[in-house]
Amino acid sequence: MRITDELLMAYADGELDAAASAEVEAAIAADPALAQTVARHRALRRQLREAFAPALDEPVPEHLMALVRAPAATSAAATGATPAATSGAAPVADVVPLRPRRRWALPEWAGMAAALALGVALSQAFLAPSPADLRTVAGGALRADGALAQALDRQLAADNTPAGRIALGLSFRDGSGAYCRSFVLRDDRPLAGLACRADDGWHVPITSEAEADTGELRRAAASLPPAVLLAVETRLAGDTLDAEAERRARDAGWR
Amino acid sequence: MKAPEPAMDLREGLCAMLPRLRRFARTLARDPADADDLVQVALERALARAAQWRPDQGLDAWVFGIVRNAWVDEVRARQRGARVFAPEEHGATVGESSSEAREVAMSVQRAMDQLPEEQREAIALVLVEGLSYKEAAAALDIPIGTLTSRLARGRDALQALLGGASGVGA
Numbered sequence: 001m002r003i004t005d006e007l008l009m010a011y012a013d014g015e016l017d018a019a020a021s022a023e024v025e026a027a028i029a030a031d032p033a034l035a036q037t038v039a040r041h042r043a044l045r046r047q048l049r050e051a052f053a054p055a056l057d058e059p060v061p062e063h064l065m066a067l068v069r070a071p072a073a074t075s076a077a078a079t080g081a082t083p084a085a086t087s088g089a090a091p092v093a094d095v096v097p098l099r100p101r102r103r104w105a106l107p108e109w110a111g112m113a114a115a116l117a118l119g120v121a122l123s124q125a126f127l128a129p130s131p132a133d134l135r136t137v138a139g140g141a142l143r144a145d146g147a148l149a150q151a152l153d154r155q156l157a158a159d160n161t162p163a164g165r166i167a168l169g170l171s172f173r174d175g176s177g178a179y180c181r182s183f184v185l186r187d188d189r190p191l192a193g194l195a196c197r198a199d200d201g202w203h204v205p206i207t208s209e210a211e212a213d214t215g216e217l218r219r220a221a222a223s224l225p226p227a228v229l230l231a232v233e234t235r236l237a238g239d240t241l242d243a244e245a246e247r248r249a250r251d252a253g254w255r
Numbered sequence: 256m257k258a259p260e261p262a263m264d265l266r267e268g269l270c271a272m273l274p275r276l277r278r279f280a281r282t283l284a285r286d287p288a289d290a291d292d293l294v295q296v297a298l299e300r301a302l303a304r305a306a307q308w309r310p311d312q313g314l315d316a317w318v319f320g321i322v323r324n325a326w327v328d329e330v331r332a333r334q335r336g337a338r339v340f341a342p343e344e345h346g347a348t349v350g351e352s353s354s355e356a357r358e359v360a361m362s363v364q365r366a367m368d369q370l371p372e373e374q375r376e377a378i379a380l381v382l383v384e385g386l387s388y389k390e391a392a393a394a395l396d397i398p399i400g401t402l403t404s405r406l407a408r409g410r411d412a413l414q415a416l417l418g419g420a421s422g423v424g425a
Binding site for chain 1: 266269270273274275277278281282287290291294295298299300302303304305306307363364367378381382383387388403404406407410413414417
């Protein structure tokens with residue numbers, strides 16, 4: 001066996017099996033310079049561990065402990081509150097967080113509630129869901145189906161195209177920790193709605209006629225019909241997801 | 256309609272790993288506040304991907320891989336001009352050790368800072384965090400041969416930078 005430096009390194013790191021170790025030890029016995037190399041590798045490891053030991057001995061900041069301790073459904077953990085907001089650790093507030101937190105501005109709702117309730121009732125009565133996108137279950141509730149269900153599962157707001165039939169809007173977690181997403185079905189009579197992920201698929205608590213779309217839905221919280229925006233507002237726990245968080249949620253299957 | 260929670264054994268595993276994750280993040284990010292932000296991002300991703308982890312897989316390789324990938328994402332974002340940080344003076348958190356030990360520690364950390372990212376990660380995972388070659392290669396998603404060659408180059412570089420200053424070459 002050729003005694004290369006990598007072999008000596010592997011020996012010093014305890015990576016060799018008994019047979020290979022024995023060969024290296026025999027070679028070392030015959031050539032003391034090899035012993036020096038092994039000793040240098042081990043000394044460097046010791047030195048590195050000592051140099052970085054202080055990080056290991058520090059008490060862990062509370063905001064990191066809280067992340068692994070608290071259930072995912074609490075809004076601080078779910079939305080990843082910035083260190084400056086949740087921790088008293090002194091230098092953290094001066095540091096730009098690695099991930100930006102943006103809050104979508106939603107319109108005022110004062111005085112609209114009664115009109116909206118009527119509008120919602122009418123929408124539900126007159127708009128028969130397309131059999132390809134939505135189905136009604138026992139009790140009259142709606143579930144996403146077909147192309148809509150697939151879009152809710154896979155499509156990101158960034159994937160929206162002007163010609164696409166289904167556009168995704170805001171994504172966020174509701175108070176129970178479930179993911180909800182707003183969407184628009186751009187058919188002849190465009191239909192907007194909100195879908196929330198449950199174990200048995202996407203529940204659609206609200207649909208409403210939307211105006212003919214004038215552009216991509218991505219930043220257009222204001223172009224969703226008021227009924228859907230109100231449904232978003234009443235469910236929203238924490239911030240809506242930014243592009244990266246939306247992608248991560250999608251990759252995790254909205255769980 | 257409650258979303259399923261990450262399994263308790265994952266949470267417990269992550270909790271137990273916290274000091275090591277912070278240490279590893281420090282070797283990557285240097286600035287201690289950056290390092291804690293990095294750990295936070297990694298924990299959130301690990302919890303979000305809980306369903307992808309099986310208890311029979313090594314937790315170390317999986318989580319350290321997530322930390323490292325989060326750092327790669329951050330480095331790329333910075334290269335696009337998305338962030339500006341004022342790096343803290345290295346060694347600021349060394350603490351109560353003797354002044355000679357502090358000097359040695361600072362020079363080791365500075366030497367690590369000089370290494371190319373890929374060598375530094377390999378050294379950090381194997382020599383500092385104690386992962387096996389197989390675990391470290393899994394965490395970095397590279398073949399073991401690539402890992403060992405980065406490890407060897409990193410060690411050679413560190414030996415050259417640290418020289419005989421602290422008895423390493425003796």
